[in-house]
Amino acid sequence: AQKITQTQPGMFxxxxxxxxxxxxxxxxxxxxxxFWYKQPSSGEMIFLIYQGSYDEQNATEGRYSLNFxxxxxxxxxxxxxxxxxxxxxYFCAMRAGGGGSQGNLIFGKGTKLSVKP
Amino acid sequence: xxxxxxxxRHKVTEMGQEVTMRCQPILGHNTVFWYRQTMMQGLExxxxxxxxxxxxxxxxxxxxxxxxxPDATLATLKIxxxxxxxxxxxxxxxxxxxDSRYNEQFFGPGTRLTVL
Numbered sequence: 698a699q700k701i702t703q704t705q706p707g708m709f710x711x712x713x714x715x716x717x718x719x720x721x722x723x724x725x726x727x728x729x730x731x732f733w734y735k736q737p738s739s740g741e742m743i744f745l746i747y748q749g750s751y752d753e754q755n756a757t758e759g760r761y762s763l764n765f766x767x768x769x770x771x772x773x774x775x776x777x778x779x780x781x782x783x784x785x786x787y788f789c790a791m792r793a794g795g796g797g798s799q800g801n802l803i804f805g806k807g808t809k810l811s812v813k814p
Numbered sequence: 815x816x817x818x819x820x821x822x823r824h825k826v827t828e829m830g831q832e833v834t835m836r837c838q839p840i841l842g843h844n845t846v847f848w849y850r851q852t853m854m855q856g857l858e859x860x861x862x863x864x865x866x867x868x869x870x871x872x873x874x875x876x877x878x879x880x881x882x883x884p885d886a887t888l889a890t891l892k893i894x895x896x897x898x899x900x901x902x903x904x905x906x907x908x909x910x911x912x913d914s915r916y917n918e919q920f921f922g923p924g925t926r927l928t929v930l
Contacts, residue, residue, distance in 0.1 A: 734921075741924070742907075743921075744919070747918065801847055801870065802859070802919060803859075804856055806856045807856065
């Protein structure tokens with residue numbers, strides 16, 4: 698069975714510092730995709746970054762990067778230079794089938810990030 | 815800027831009443847998902863459609879929930895009869911393999927349902 702584990706219910710980070718949000722996953726599929734979404738207090742789900750299981754390089758999108766360690770089955774999100782607007786819930790998710798697949802996402806429980814001024 | 819729209823945004827109803835939630839996927843997207851978010855269970859899939867055909871509704875209580883896509887621009891999720899445990903935020907998301915951002919599922923703003 699596929700599973701996403703986020704072990705940090707809450708995290709604090711000082712403004713302008715970097716922070717790493719942990720995510721481990723479990724799947725027997727060879728091809729899969731990993732996602733991070735941000736959910737601010739307004740409730741919307743905002744896509745941040747995607748990593749395919751066959752991608753050789755770690756994904757980056759602006760201040761977001763994904764530290765993908767396939768052997769350890771981890772896909773940690775790194776946010777550099779934290780901003781007050783980064784305070785939100787962050788969800789790690791997985792989809793079987795890799796790039797191009799349109800299957801559903803399986804989500805972790807989320808990590809609440811609070812950025813301190 | 816194309817977006818997934820959902821109506822209503824908020825719904826308060828009494829136990830036993832029928833609830834209908836609507837979703838308009840992004841034009842051209844052929845895959846539609848319904849997710850439910852609660853504090854206890856987090857985000858979980860209820861159902862998903864591809865080209866309007868239901869592919870997976872195993873996460874949905876069949877006795878009271880039903881999901882349909884009467885046409886490519888409308889997806890509906892109905893609960894009849896509603897129960898207090900159905901109180902949650904219901905998200906619709908859409909995606910497509912033809913877009914350059916095919917790995918992204920675009921989420922709607924959600925419907926916050928409260929069943930008293």
